[in-house]
Amino acid sequence: MSKLADMAMVIQELRDAAAAIDDAANWLSQQFSSAVPTEPEPKPAPTLEQVRAVLAEKSRAGHTAAIRELLQKYGAAKLSLVDPQYYEALLRDAEGLADAT
Incomplete structure (x- = not known):
């Protein structure tokens, strides 16, 4: 070759x-x-409307005073004044209200 x-x-x-x-x-x-x-897909941040719906449900369930305390915890007198960065934590706290009763 x-x-x-x-x-x-x-x-x-x-x-x-x-x-x-x-x-x-x-x-x-x-x-x-x-x-x-x-990596799991990050879940989207809760919206004002979603938080409002959960808080309204908790308020109807008799947790109105506790919700007011939660709003104060996040530096607001009403939900529309809560900084959106705290929505997720506020929802977690509000969901814990059902466990306490």
């Missing part, structure tokens, strides 16, 4: 090896992709 033929054969062997490595990497990726934990 000539040197040119040898070189062509080596190049083809390298390409075949690269394809085999790529196939192996793809297979491994598929096998273990379910084992890699994925």
Whole structure:
């Protein structure tokens, strides 16, 4: 065989090896992709309307005084004055009212 033929054969062997490595990497990726934990989608922040609905339900259930205290805890006399960054915490506190009764 000539040197040119040898070189062509080596190049083809390298390409075949690269394809085999790529196939192996793809297979491994598929096998273990379910084992890699994925980040859960962040849940959207509650809206004023959602918080208002929950607080209204709690108020009808007899927790009006407790709701007023919660609003004061978050620095407001009424819900529309509560900073939206506190909506989630306010909802958690309000949901805890049912457990207390």
